[in-house]
Amino acid sequence: MGDMLSARLAELIQQKGMSQRELAKKANVTEAAMSHYLKGDRFPRASVLGRIAEALGTTTDYLLNGVTADSREEIKRANILIARNVAYMSHEDKMAIISILLGNG
Numbered sequence: 624m625g626d627m628l629s630a631r632l633a634e635l636i637q638q639k640g641m642s643q644r645e646l647a648k649k650a651n652v653t654e655a656a657m658s659h660y661l662k663g664d665r666f667p668r669a670s671v672l673g674r675i676a677e678a679l680g681t682t683t684d685y686l687l688n689g690v691t692a693d694s695r696e697e698i699k700r701a702n703i704l705i706a707r708n709v710a711y712m713s714h715e716d717k718m719a720i721i722s723i724l725l726g727n728g
Contacts, residue, residue: 626663632660646679650677652671
């Protein structure tokens with residue numbers, strides 16, 4: 624997870640045209656700590672992660688999991704669609720969804 628976090632941090636820093644120093648200052652962490660987060664050899668505490676996300680104009684969901692607002696909206700729509708139609712689904716349909724959710728399909 625640290626590697627993905629560090630990659631997303633580096634990507635956002637570049638997109639925003641910020642320096643590591645600027646991000647550290649905006650997030651109220653030391654430059655040394657920010658360097659460790661960017662290398663992926665340390666993981667920020669939740670409160671620090673929140674400040675970093677705010678400084679970068681993103682969410683902790685995105686920093687940790689790559690989940691964007693669009694992704695959350697898609698998931699919400701999928702949940703509603705499945706819930707509305709579950710009574711009409713065959714056992715095989717339900718099992719297919721479970722298989723997909725478990726990464727087997």
